[in-house]
Amino acid sequence: MLRVAVPSPLRRSFDYTLPTDSTTAPDSLQPGIRVRVPFGNRELTGILLEVSDTTSVNLNKLKPAIEILDQTSLIPAHLLSLWLWAARYYQHPVGDALHTLLPTGLRGKAQANIKKRKNDAVLDDAAEADHPDREDELTSEQQQARNDICAMSDQFQCFLLDGVTGSGKTEIYLQVINDTLSHNRQVLVLVPEISLTPQTLARFRQRFVDRSIAVMHSGLTPRQRLNAWLLAAKGDADIVIGTRSAIFTPLARPGLIVIDEEHDSSFKQQDGFRYSARDLGVMRAQRESIPIVLGSATPSLESLHNALSGRYQHLRLTRRPGNARLPVTRLLDTAQQTLEEGFSSELIQSIRQHIDKGNQALVFINRRGFAPVLQCRDCGWTAECLHCDARMTLHRTPAHLRCHHCERRQPVHTHCPECQGKSMLAVGIGTERSEALLQRHFPDTRVIRVDRDATSRKNDLNDLLAEINQGDPCILVGTQMLAKGHHFPAVTLVAVLDADSGLFSADFRGQEFMAQLLVQVSGRAGRSDDAGKVGEVLIQTRHSTHQSLQTLINQGYHALAEQLLSERRLAAMPPFAAMALLRAEAMNAAAPAQFLHTARLQAEQLLTQMPDGHQVQISGPLPAPMEKRANRYRQQLILRSTHRANLQNLLSVLCQQLEQMSTQRSVRWSVDVDPQDM
Ligand code: ADP
Ligand code: ZN
Ligand code: ZN
Numbered sequence: 286m287l288r289v290a291v292p293s294p295l296r297r298s299f300d301y302t303l304p305t306d307s308t309t310a311p312d313s314l315q316p317g318i319r320v321r322v323p324f325g326n327r328e329l330t331g332i333l334l335e336v337s338d339t340t341s342v343n344l345n346k347l348k349p350a351i352e353i354l355d356q357t358s359l360i361p362a363h364l365l366s367l368w369l370w371a372a373r374y375y376q377h378p379v380g381d382a383l384h385t386l387l388p389t390g391l392r393g394k395a396q397a398n399i400k401k402r403k404n405d406a407v408l409d410d411a412a413e414a415d416h417p418d419r420e421d422e423l424t425s426e427q428q429q430a431r432n433d434i435c436a437m438s439d440q441f442q443c444f445l446l447d448g449v450t451g452s453g454k455t456e457i458y459l460q461v462i463n464d465t466l467s468h469n470r471q472v473l474v475l476v477p478e479i480s481l482t483p484q485t486l487a488r489f490r491q492r493f494v495d496r497s498i499a500v501m502h503s504g505l506t507p508r509q510r511l512n513a514w515l516l517a518a519k520g521d522a523d524i525v526i527g528t529r530s531a532i533f534t535p536l537a538r539p540g541l542i543v544i545d546e547e548h549d550s551s552f553k554q555q556d557g558f559r560y561s562a563r564d565l566g567v568m569r570a571q572r573e574s575i576p577i578v579l580g581s582a583t584p585s586l587e588s589l590h591n592a593l594s595g596r597y598q599h600l601r602l603t604r605r606p607g608n609a610r611l612p613v614t615r616l617l618d619t620a621q622q623t624l625e626e627g628f629s630s631e632l633i634q635s636i637r638q639h640i641d642k643g644n645q646a647l648v649f650i651n652r653r654g655f656a657p658v659l660q661c662r663d664c665g666w667t668a669e670c671l672h673c674d675a676r677m678t679l680h681r682t683p684a685h686l687r688c689h690h691c692e693r694r695q696p697v698h699t700h701c702p703e704c705q706g707k708s709m710l711a712v713g714i715g716t717e718r719s720e721a722l723l724q725r726h727f728p729d730t731r732v733i734r735v736d737r738d739a740t741s742r743k744n745d746l747n748d749l750l751a752e753i754n755q756g757d758p759c760i761l762v763g764t765q766m767l768a769k770g771h772h773f774p775a776v777t778l779v780a781v782l783d784a785d786s787g788l789f790s791a792d793f794r795g796q797e798f799m800a801q802l803l804v805q806v807s808g809r810a811g812r813s814d815d816a817g818k819v820g821e822v823l824i825q826t827r828h829s830t831h832q833s834l835q836t837l838i839n840q841g842y843h844a845l846a847e848q849l850l851s852e853r854r855l856a857a858m859p860p861f862a863a864m865a866l867l868r869a870e871a872m873n874a875a876a877p878a879q880f881l882h883t884a885r886l887q888a889e890q891l892l893t894q895m896p897d898g899h900q901v902q903i904s905g906p907l908p909a910p911m912e913k914r915a916n917r918y919r920q921q922l923i924l925r926s927t928h929r930a931n932l933q934n935l936l937s938v939l940c941q942q943l944e945q946m947s948t949q950r951s952v953r954w955s956v957d958v959d960p961q962d963m
Contacts, residue, residue: 286340287311287350289320289331292392293380296944299324299331300340301350309353311336317358317365319387321351321394330354330392332383334369352394359397359518360386360535363572367565368533374933375560376865376940376956382558385533390511397515417494420460421606427453430600434461437576438468438540443567445547445592446580448602450808451609451772454580455485458543459492461578466496466523470540470575474526475562477549480504482770483747485545489526501527501534529554532562532569539573542566546770547579547588548801553961561959563588582808583801583842586850587860593850605812612779612810612820614838618829626722627714627782627825633726635778635823640730640758644777644818647761648719649768649806651786653736654678655718656711659686659698663706668698672916680738681717691915714782720762727760735763768806774813779806781824788831791910792963793858796833797849804842859959863929865936866963867922868909869954877920880952881906885922888939901926901935910963917953921963933958 287301301322303311318333328351340347358365368386372379384392391397423431426448434444434457448454462472474489476482479502489498499513499522513534516522520537527534529552544552544566552562563579570577579588579597592599605611622629627650636646656679659668668677670688677686679697687694700707711718720734733749740746746766753761756775761767787799803824811820826834836845854861867884869877885903892901902925909919926932940956 286337286347287314287320288334288337289322289350290334290379290383291322291324291329291331292383293324293329294378295380296376296378296941298334298379300337300342300347302347304350304352307353314353315358316362317360318356319354319391321354323348323351330394331380332360332365332386333358334365334379354394355397359515361537364533364535364569367569367572370568371560371565372558373937375558375958376936377558377560385530385558385560388511388514389507391514417491420492421453421456423456423460424453424602424604424606426602426604427457427606430602431457431460433598433600434576434578435464438465439574440576441571441574442576443570443591443597444576444578444600445584445588445597446578446600446602447584447589447592448580448582448600449605449611450582450805451605451611451812452582452602453606454582454602455488455545456606458545458578458580459488462493462524462541462543465540466493468540469538471517471520471522471536471538472524472541472543473531473534473536473539474524474543474545475531475552475566476526476528476545477551477769479526479528480746483750484772485770486526489524493524496523497521498524498526501525501531503528503530529562532560532565536573539575541575542570542577544577544579546581548581548583548585550798550961553959555961556955559955559957559960564959583804584846586797586846586853589843589846590850590860593847607814608816609812609814610819612807612822614807614822614824616829616834616838617823617825618827619825620827620829626718628719628722629825632780632823632825635821636723636727636760636780639778639821640727640760642777643758645753645756645759645761645773645775646778646780647763647767647773647776647806647809648723648780648782649764650714650716650719650762650782651764651802652678652713652715653717653738653764654687654689654715655681655721656713656715658712660710660712661701661704661706662708662710664701664704666701666703667712672913674911674913678715679711681721682738690911716762716764719782723760723762731757731759733759733761733763735761735767737764737766739763740766765802765806767809768802771809772812773809774815775818776809777811777813777818777820779810779820779822781806781822784824784826784834785828788826788828788834793853793856794962797846800833800837800842800845800849803837857925857927862925862927863932863958864960865924865932866957866960867924867939867954868919868957869906869921869952870917870919871952872917873951874913874918876952877918878906880954881920881922883946884939884943884954887942888922888924888935891935891938891942895931895934897928897931900928900931923963 288298291299320333372382465472499516501513517525518535525534544563547563591597639646658676659679673690675690684697685694716736724732807822869880871877905922906920
């Protein structure tokens with residue numbers, strides 16, 4: 286019997302007999318090969334999971350498979366078992382998770398061969414590597430970290446490379462990778478978003494000019510992706526650099542995994558198969574008996590907890606190398622001040638001082654568009670999205686209202702639909718508005734806006750980054766796109782326009798995210814090796830005495846993180862408890878809560894049958910933080926336990942039961958294990 290994972294939303298595999306014309310002995314079939322099978326009235330390509338003597342299906346109902354597509358499996362046994370484990374752990378149907386394991390080009394009948402055409406430039410593009418880049422002489426902290434990692438080159442060990450922004454973490458990756466390559470092993474590097482960090486990619490290309498580097502990200506054509514995948518699987522690519530989904534890239538001779546900016550929430554898939562590439566990276570390294578390095582200046586509380594408790598080896602870099610120093614940070618309390626479109630006069634003055642010295646200033650605003658609210662001055666009416674519980678954002682270039690949650694657009698109101706009043710006000714600050722204000726104050730200085738709207742075409746961001754790195758005085762205004770790992774040596778001032786939204790978030794991770802963002806964006810200042818270019822960070826807030834903000838500014842990220850960890854411990858929240866969300870949504874406002882109510886009763890029933898069932902706490906159904914989005918109403922059930930196994934056992938039975946509930950066709954539901962946001 287062939288047990289096959291077939292692309293289908295059902296939480297099970299399917300059994301088939303050998304193809305009728307097959308002469309192959311069943312024992313010689315490797316798990317991981319592709320098999321063409323009949324499914325309903327269709328033909329599908331699945332993956333062979335195992336060859337078994339038994340089946341739960343009535344023998345004469347069993348159908349033969351149509352064709353065995355591969356002679357040998359390109360998916361190593363370790364990776365296949367990791368993927369199966371992940372589908373179980375994240376409670377996702379194996380068949381529906383198939384696309385993470387197989388590139389599009391292998392999901393049909395095509396042969397697993399590299400078909401290279403012109404312009405399929407997946408490998409190192411030598412043109413970009415025009416300066417073959419030097420190795421820096423490492424500081425003693427860096428040397429220690431590098432040596433510790435290299436000493437474990439042939440066994441599993443998880444390292445948390447916990448180094449302040451600009452401390453030379455990337456340099457350590459490069460040197461450790463070099464060591465791994467010299468042992469003839471491959472390296473897998475995961476980064477949050479390749480398009481946002483072209484500089485990191487360029488550094489890899491420059492350092493390893495004579496090595497083949499495969500790049501895996503969502504911007505590739507299916508053929509490019511297939512080629513990169515095959516090069517990795519066949520051992521022909523030495524280095525694979527990719528985003529989240531690259532964690533499932535097969536490697537013929539694995540030697541090292543690096544996960545840069547491990548705290549970044551993009552490593553967690555937010556829909557469908559909701560896996561964490563970081564957590565799977567650690568599992569994968571363990572199965573493949575290789576080291577893994579998680580790097581960050583602001584480690585997630587999960588990883589920090591693992592490092593502090595000794596499960597991960599904690600490597601710390603506390604200083605920037607050379608003459609670069611960490612910037613000095615100051616809070617600017619704006620509670621008693623009149624602001625000009627969000628800017629205090631002190632902030633404008635500081636920007637002027639830095640620009641006058643020939644340096645660059647960076648202004649961070651966590652909101653794109655002109656203003657987040659359009660309001661009637663007479664009656665207070667505000668423009669809201671018809672499809673979401675959210676306000677429409679006012680954009681000026683070109684003028685329109687847009688919902689940032691469902692992308693709905695509409696013309697800007699010239700008068701109030703409620704009272705017909707003619708004074709419509711733009712309330713609040715977005716990047717476009719700040720750009721305009723700064724341009725008025727600094728008519729002779731280039732103001733560069735960096736956000737999703739300003740970089741919507743392919744090379745926009747590259748062009749802007751290139752201009753910034755020319756080093757001429759300029760003011761950068763942008764969203765968190767500016768916080769991501771960039772090296773801007775000419776930036777000496779970083780200003781955060783408004784730190785307050787993160788302080789009072791309802792999400793239990795709100796303060797952690799706030800601290801990470803503030804530290805990352807601050808880290809763009811003072812990275813020059815020029816001792817004269819000292820960095821300064823100004824943070825505007827109406828709550829300068831807020832305890833978390835005080836701890837962060839005066840004692841640093843780690844002091845705040847440890848404080849947040851002890852709060853999480855007391856409240857039995859992750860990482861001290863396992864958590865899962867059961868989400869439901871429907872066009873009908875009442876249906877999701879009804880569905881989750883039934884789910885809750887079923888879960889409680891199941892728990893009474895489990896030996897330690899009382900150890901799982903259930904709360905809800907509760908409305909999601911934005912209940913209505915894109916015309917769908919959303920509710921959630923929160924499940925939590927300090928005994929992960931109990932929670933997992935409950936979920937696996939519960940999901941099977943919910944899948945079989947046929948009455949609720951109008952309700953879409955999903956389960957999110959270890960959710961990042963709630
Ligand atoms: P991180 O990844 O921690 O942000 P990077 O590796 O990008 O830091 O290093 C920041 C800057 O410092 C880079 O320009 C890098 O070339 C430089 N650098 C790193 N290590 C050293 C060193 N040992 N001596 C001098 N410069 C270094
Ligand atoms: Zn009105
Ligand atoms: Zn909307």
